[in-house]
Amino acid sequence: MSALNAPAELWASLEAAARTNADAVAVRDADTARTMTYRELFTAAAAQSAALSAAGVTSGDVVAVTARRSPREVIAVLAVLRLGAAYSGIDPDLPRVLAADALDRAGVRVVLGDGPRLAAFAELFGPRRVVRIGDGIGEAGPVAAVSPHAAACVVFTSGALGPVEAVRIDRASITRLAGPGGLLHLGIARVARLSGLAEPAAAVEILAPLLAGGTVEVFPGAPRDPETVARFVAQRRINALWLPAGLLRQIGEFRPDALRSARQAITGGGPVPREAVRRLLRAAPGLCVTTVAGLDEPGGAVVIGHAHHADDVADPPPVADADRVVVHDRVVHRSYVAVVLGTHPLVRDAAVTPAPGGRLLAAVVLAEPAFAVAALREFLAERLPPEAVPELWVAVDAVPRTVTGSVDTERLVDLATAADPVRRLARGRRGPAPAGTGPDRTGEPDAGDPLGAEHAERVVRAAWQKALGHDDFGRDDEFFDVGGTSVHLLEVRAQLRLRLPSARVGIDDLYAHPTIASLSGHIVAAGPDGGR
Structure with a gap:
């Protein structure tokens, strides 16, 4: 039977691929001179698992992993899986309140990571055991016996639709998704390691190529923008990569030829921009765009469809839930944002509504009119993901409403854009531009200055x-x-x-x-x- 029907145990499948491809390159770092073969990678993972075992990690535990994209990150993930435990990535951009809550919800007792990341999150760890990648390694013990239904990784909902929740994805689902006959097309050899480890896509990026005997190609620490992705795909001859909906939109709009040499792009995690998909397929005739949903759900991802030609791409049905709005290609529950905003002691009433340009607008009624509205943005930034923090703000005596009783969005947009108090306050804090940021000339162009x-x-x-x-x-x-x-x-x-x-x-x-x-x-x- 195929892996889709009866998946073998995850670690057994990984070890089988490692034995078959022992001398092939398993991971290539951002610095292409640094590579690890399957033999080297799995030997290092076994030694690292000994350090975790000494720290008390056993089958069924959850280990938080914090490391930059690198071979060391892959070693850490494999070491956790070898013990029958589950890994959970820590998002470095997550507000500290949410990160601490995530560790608690996952039941993390041990944290594994590299030095800089561990130092950055030190205040979150409390009594948890902390293990540095590469420290305390020893002779590996036996591979843990574990059920295919045990968790392989724990991911978290974004917090934009409601309170953050831990989602456990089991080993059988990962094997089904990342193994042969799963999400990736057969013959895919080089897969981009592009996502953050806390993102569900990371499991596919790391484990799918290793299960197939391919190579994990590590994307450098540069910003994930269309130009850097285009260079990376061309230089590494990438076959497949995961593109979150927002990045796919950017590439489709600004560099549709970026994926010309790739065979498969996988996307999801938000409303998929259909016109961007069409542009990519027109620019890269050999490309297939695979859309998935539910990657952060217990049963794993479900393939929505494969598009090989622009004509294959259908327009999505309209969103039926008016409370859900799309902000920078991510879905946000505006009523939940308003609920969180209303927990501030100086907010008597609040409304959150979409504004032109794909932005969120927050209107607040304050108990103290002199209170700085800018502080409310900081309040939300500590409790919500970036896409759920409104960009436009206005303080009002009462939330304006239409004759039907709904929030008067048009009136609020007029008020907010006429005098955005956050922008005005920020300008006041900054004062004049610092010296040395460039000449302040408004006259005619100099003879040697063709731009002027x-x-x-x-x-x-x-x-x-x-x-x-x-x-x-x-x-x-x-x-x-x-x-x-x-x-x-x-x-x-x-x-x-x-x-x-x-x-x-x-x-x-x-x-x-x-x-x-x-x-x-x-x-x-x-x-x-x-x-x-």
């Missing part, structure tokens, strides 16, 4: 306006304070490349120079071709 400061600033302002969909910002406002996101940043770069083709502005430049004044100054100072 005034022209560069006009172009940057127009690019911001095009990306953000509004012009409610000043030259010293920071991009992310006025509603900008990483997705909007890609649109800014596209506009600058169109209007200033000689400037060679990269994503790193946009992050380093977040205001119109500093970015235009940088463009002028760097000159044509970015100073290269």
